[in-house]
Amino acid sequence: MRFLDRLIPRSITAQITYIVAISVTLGLVVVMAIMLFFLEGNPRYSVTAMAAQVGTVTRQAQASKTDDEVAAILAVARDTGIKVRRVTLSELEISHRDCCLSIEALLLVRRLQSRWGVDALEVVPPPGSDPDQLAVKLNERDALLFDGVSAFSFWTIVLAPLALTLIIVLLFVVLLSIYAVRWIISPLSAVAAAAQSFGRSPDDDRIVSRSGPREIVQVADALNDMRTRIRALLDDRTSMLAAISHDLRTPLTRLRLRAERLTDPVQREGQLHEIARITHMLDETLNYLRGDVRSESLSRIDLPSLLQTVCVEFADVGHVVAYDGPPRLTWKCRPNVLARAITNIVDNATKHGAVVTVSLRLLGERGVEIDVGDDGPGIPPALHEKVFDPFFKGDTARGAAGRSGFGLGLSIARDVVKGHGGEIELLDRAPRGLIVRVRLPGEPAIHRGNIS
Numbered sequence: 001m002r003f004l005d006r007l008i009p010r011s012i013t014a015q016i017t018y019i020v021a022i023s024v025t026l027g028l029v030v031v032m033a034i035m036l037f038f039l040e041g042n043p044r045y046s047v048t049a050m051a052a053q054v055g056t057v058t059r060q061a062q063a064s065k066t067d068d069e070v071a072a073i074l075a076v077a078r079d080t081g082i083k084v085r086r087v088t089l090s091e092l093e094i095s096h097r098d099c100c101l102s103i104e105a106l107l108l109v110r111r112l113q114s115r116w117g118v119d120a121l122e123v124v125p126p127p128g129s130d131p132d133q134l135a136v137k138l139n140e141r142d143a144l145l146f147d148g149v150s151a152f153s154f155w156t157i158v159l160a161p162l163a164l165t166l167i168i169v170l171l172f173v174v175l176l177s178i179y180a181v182r183w184i185i186s187p188l189s190a191v192a193a194a195a196q197s198f199g200r201s202p203d204d205d206r207i208v209s210r211s212g213p214r215e216i217v218q219v220a221d222a223l224n225d226m227r228t229r230i231r232a233l234l235d236d237r238t239s240m241l242a243a244i245s246h247d248l249r250t251p252l253t254r255l256r257l258r259a260e261r262l263t264d265p266v267q268r269e270g271q272l273h274e275i276a277r278i279t280h281m282l283d284e285t286l287n288y289l290r291g292d293v294r295s296e297s298l299s300r301i302d303l304p305s306l307l308q309t310v311c312v313e314f315a316d317v318g319h320v321v322a323y324d325g326p327p328r329l330t331w332k333c334r335p336n337v338l339a340r341a342i343t344n345i346v347d348n349a350t351k352h353g354a355v356v357t358v359s360l361r362l363l364g365e366r367g368v369e370i371d372v373g374d375d376g377p378g379i380p381p382a383l384h385e386k387v388f389d390p391f392f393k394g395d396t397a398r399g400a401a402g403r404s405g406f407g408l409g410l411s412i413a414r415d416v417v418k419g420h421g422g423e424i425e426l427l428d429r430a431p432r433g434l435i436v437r438v439r440l441p442g443e444p445a446i447h448r449g450n451i452s
Contacts, residue, residue, distance in 0.1 A: 019180045020173065027169030053082055054146055055116030058136045061144060070138070083147035092135055092143060094121050109134070187212030191219055194227075252279055296334040303331040303368065307358050310342050319350045325360030331368060332442050333420060341416035344409035345372045345436045352376030353433060367422070367441040375433040384426040388414045413438075 057077045064070045070086065077084050112118040121135040121143065134146045187209065194208045208220040208227075252275060259271040307323055314321040342358070349356045353374025361369045379387060386392055390411045413436075417424040422440040429435045 016180070019176045023173040023176050024169055027165065027172045030168050030172075051111040051115060053077075054120075054134070054136065055112055055118050057082060057084060058118050058138075058144060059116070061138055074144075085145055085147075086138065086142055087135075087145045088141060089137070089143050092121070092145070094135065112136075184213060184216070187216045187220070191216065191223060195223060248282055249279075252282075296337055298332050298334060300330055300332050301335045303329045303333070304360060306335060306339055307342060307360060307370070310339060310346055311358055313343070314346055314350060314356070319356065320354060321346060321350065321356045321358065323358050323360075325358075326362065329360065329362065329368070331440070333440065334416075337416045338420070341413040341438075342370065342372070344413045345438075348409050349374035349376070349434070349436070363439070367439055370438040370440070371435050372438075373429050373433060373435040375429075378428055378432060378434045379426060381428070387426070388424075410436075 057073065060073045061070050064073060074084055074086060109120045112120050118136055121137060135143045136146070137143050190211075191208055208223050210217050210220050212220075256272065256275050259268055259275060262268040262271070304323070304325055304327055307325070311321045311323045346356060346358065349372055353376035356372065356374045359371040359373070361371075363369055388410050390408055392411075414424050417438050417440070420440050420442075422438060424436065424438050427435040427437055
């Protein structure tokens, strides 16, 4: 097997060249076998076979001693399909200029002379008779007249074999190309699947197989090395964030305790407000950098319950947030990070609108659609993609709000939705406002309840 492995070309170019060469070789071998074993012995397709028939009958007739023996030989020949009869030389109009026979008949005449030593006479056929007649001198008085010596044509002896060769070669090329495409594309598909699935599951630590042509093996090695380095960077980032979280929260807690002991209520409330803002921005940044969307495992939940819980949390603090959708719908997702994403979207909507509606629709086999709409001033279409960028604030488009952050809410939501394999987009709401639409793919719901 090692010897055979060494014979297999390693590069894609060499493999394609080998495939073409092997296809052409196999095609020619098959055509030669067909010509040799099936067509060469058929006088309809072979000058050699026709010459053998004419030469054999002529030799036997010339060797006969009586007219009865000649008649018996001709009768047997006619029974085998050879059109031959005995005529006198005076009945024939013989031409000596090679002007009346076709190219195929002339090839037969040359073959009779070279292989059988039989001199054929070119006969000028009378009107209405077979145009392809060939006479062979039997004795000084008689001759044998063969009809239909050009039953084979230029098509049967040249074009038909050529067409057969091309068809068989193309057939081998197509079959081997299909095999080669699967041989080459299969490793590429594995590389593409590994690249697409990387980072979407905490258990995705597969190593891309080093199979296929040399170029694909090089891509697989580079992808494996890249996955290892990215995973190491993510682990280092997680450790760094844990340290930052611990180091910053401790002094913030001490500042809060000191601010609460202040006797001046104005200064106390102001400092507590600023500490709360810093804590909120710190939590927002850590949530964005944290890898929960990749580390949390998938589970089945009641999606309307999750959305209603988010709406109730905002309603409890004085916001008008309502849910509109089916009462029950079981869906497979990462519930904690999905709740955080919807919370960020609703929080952004409550900053700019007085009434917020969270809608849920089932799209059948395509998944589900969650719309978060508000009645605020909206966002210009030119900024619909820009607002998903980290640290981008759209306050100039939607008006300043009392609360501020680092502009990471929608960025976190987008990462969560993409981590689920879904899509998120912004739409204008009539007559005013904005709709944040989230589409999540997944399996059909197990228990849909009343969706109407």
